[in-house]
Amino acid sequence: MNEAKYIWMDGKLIDWKDAKVHILTHTVHYGNAVFEGTRAYQTEDGLAIFRLNEHCKRLYNSAKIVAIKPNMEYDVVKEAHLEVLRSNDFTENVYMRPIIFLGYGQMGVHHVKAPVQTAVAAWEWGAYLGEDELEKGIKVCTSSITRNPNRSTFGKAKAAANYLNSQMAKYEAIENGFEEALMLDENGFAAEGTGECLFIVRDGVLISPPNDNSLESITQATVLELAKEAGIPIERRNITRDEIYICDEAFFTGTAAEVTPINSLDHRVVGNGARGPMTEHLQSAYFDVVFGRNPKYKHYLTYI
Numbered sequence: 001m002n003e004a005k006y007i008w009m010d011g012k013l014i015d016w017k018d019a020k021v022h023i024l025t026h027t028v029h030y031g032n033a034v035f036e037g038t039r040a041y042q043t044e045d046g047l048a049i050f051r052l053n054e055h056c057k058r059l060y061n062s063a064k065i066v067a068i069k070p071n072m073e074y075d076v077v078k079e080a081h082l083e084v085l086r087s088n089d090f091t092e093n094v095y096m097r098p099i100i101f102l103g104y105g106q107m108g109v110h111h112v113k114a115p116v117q118t119a120v121a122a123w124e125w126g127a128y129l130g131e132d133e134l135e136k137g138i139k140v141c142t143s144s145i146t147r148n149p150n151r152s153t154f155g156k157a158k159a160a161a162n163y164l165n166s167q168m169a170k171y172e173a174i175e176n177g178f179e180e181a182l183m184l185d186e187n188g189f190a191a192e193g194t195g196e197c198l199f200i201v202r203d204g205v206l207i208s209p210p211n212d213n214s215l216e217s218i219t220q221a222t223v224l225e226l227a228k229e230a231g232i233p234i235e236r237r238n239i240t241r242d243e244i245y246i247c248d249e250a251f252f253t254g255t256a257a258e259v260t261p262i263n264s265l266d267h268r269v270v271g272n273g274a275r276g277p278m279t280e281h282l283q284s285a286y287f288d289v290v291f292g293r294n295p296k297y298k299h300y301l302t303y304i
């Protein structure tokens with residue numbers, strides 16, 4: 001990975017190599033931690049974090065959901081994002097990983113006495129699913145793994161433990177020769193990718209499932225806002241896998257994945273087998289926003 005110089009931990013910047021934890025760190029054993037994936041882009045006016053407020057809000061909401069009492073004030077952690085970017089000499093676009101986790105000092109499943117720690121790391125990271133794939137799209141399979149069910153996990157939390165499911169689905173997809181997995185919910189409707197939300201286009205209508213079985217995605221919300229502004233008709237409703245086989249366009253959205261076209265699902269070519277026109281329009285509008293080229297959305301950027 002692209003190492004940087006400093007990581008922020010519990011109130012101070014420390015050398016990247018010193019940002020370590022004990023082997024009996026509670027989170028390592030029982031999986032309770034909450035984190036964010038946030039991006040900062042090199043704009044004309046310097047590095048700027050995209051939708052920092054929304055990411056910080058989701059981080060603290062996630063902590064509330066999984067009953068972790070943060071050890072650091074909200075504003076301090078928000079500011080830490082800026083400190084991390086200012087102290088490292090980034091020349092490329094950056095991915096940021098704030099995490100609130102349970103540290104060393106208490107073992108056993110009951111977690112409330114475990115000490116809470118907070119860190120914010122950042123490193124240079126390009127397109128998550130590939131630069132070329134932003135144009136040619138990715139090959140997706142329907143996963144044999146059901147998306148974490150609402151009866152047993154908390155899907156509105158971006159919690160570490162939720163990602164075992166995503167990790168297994170991603171592993172299966174890659175081993176089977178695909179680039180990403182689409183997980184279905186317990187009723188067989190499309191839920192989300194392993195780190196992305198789904199969109200399809202049918203007859204000029206942009207369709208995305210409700211967030212009942214997905215993370216409340218910040219990228220999805222941004223794309224929906226851009227689509228609304230462009231006068232594109234929008235539907236939020238359930239989608240079945242066979243509807244994706246016959247749709248005109250499909251794409252994934254996520255902070256890491258940005259707007260990535262899906263060129264096939266389960267070996268059925270989707271639309272023209274590459275990036276469709278509406279996907280291209282929304283992708284380019286999204287990049288204009290995150291790179292600060294659209295003045296209307298400057299309020300989504302926090303310049304360092």
Ligand SMILES: Cc1ncc(COP(=O)(O)O)c(C=O)c1O
Nearest residue numbers: 195196197215217218219254255
């Ligand atoms: C499981 C899952 N769904 C959806 C998303 C997309 O969310 P966002 O657009 O806020 O990054 C992510 C990424 O954070 C994710 O991990």
